[in-house]
Amino acid sequence: MKKIAYFFICLIFLVSFTSCVTQGAAQAEEYYSIGMAYFEMGKFYEAEMWLNRARSADKTMIASEYNLGRIAFETGRYEEAARLFETILKQDPDNVMSLKAAAYSRIKNGDIEKAEELYSRVLELVPESADDGFNYALVLYGLEKYEESEEVLNKYPIALEEKAPSILLLARTQRALGKVEAVDTYAKWVIVNASTVNTQGLYEYAQVLEDAGLYALALEQYDTAIEAHTRDTETLKRSMIRFAKARLLLTVDPENEEGIDEFTKSVEEGFKDIEAIEALQSDERVNQYYREEIQRILDRIEIDVEEEIKEDSEDEDEENEEEGDEFGD
Secondary structure (H helix, E strand, O other): OHHHHHHHHHHHHHHHHHHHHHHHHHHHHHHHHHHHHHHHOOOHHHHHHHHHHHOOOHHHHHHHHHHHHHHHHHOOOHHHHHHHHHHHHHHOOOOHHHHHHHHHHHHHHOOHHHHHHHHHHHHHHOOOOHHHHHHHHHHHHHOOOHHHHHHHHOOOOOHHHHOHHHHHHHHHHHHHOOOOHHHHHHHHHHHHOOOOOOHHHHHHHHHHHHHOOOHHHHHHHHHHHHHHOOOOOOOOOHHHHHHHHHHHHHHHOOOOHHHHHHHHHHHHOOOOOHHHHHHHHOOOOOOHHHHHHHHHHHHHHHHHHHHHHHHHHHHHHHHHHHHHHHHHO
């Protein structure tokens, strides 16, 4: 009798446990669906709350962690995003989507070496992926592994015929390696990229042409870059392009008045790289009269820079005094 009672107790427990497990799995799927609905609406805080609940169940764990990684990435938490994607990889090392996501998160986080390792694994699994090949080559370029970057890019010849970013990256890689082929590759990029304005690329192409001694073509590209440039950035300003053109004219065609005119315009537009101007002023290829003019302009720039530094220092002192007064109050 006791054995029968014990059997029924065990049976009831087993049925209850199975029911709870089934119910728990179904509940986790509901949590996941709610979380993804919030994700699609861009409500990341709510999405994270529900996806964190869903990740507790085996059935929805990997999908939840992947999408939690996407949310972390979208909100600029790149280190956290990488960790979430890499957690999935510990369980599923061949998960290509997570490998790509982790690699891109590492790029955004500045961990280029880790990104290289991840993209290398992606290409082992999906060797035919030109997009991933480009990303891997880009990482290698960032690590200054130029030969390896060029080697990866050359594995995808179709991309190098049709895709402007791949062609431009190859051109930059060849330029870094000092290869004359860079001239032709930049020229191909200009043709393929004709519908899109990329002043940085045009500026680089002009520099490569100048380095190759193709001065007339270089001047044309500098003019194209100046005309196409619509917005200054930290890395490229119109005044920088204009100065490059001026330097070329002043050193290659010393009697041409256009060179000093371009130099003056570059300064008027804000070019204040004293070191670059000093190098130009001391270049013996420049006409002596123009060297004297450059020196006069350089003297004026140095005075302006000193005044700016003085004004910034005074402003900083005033701000500190105001903060001190507020603290005293």
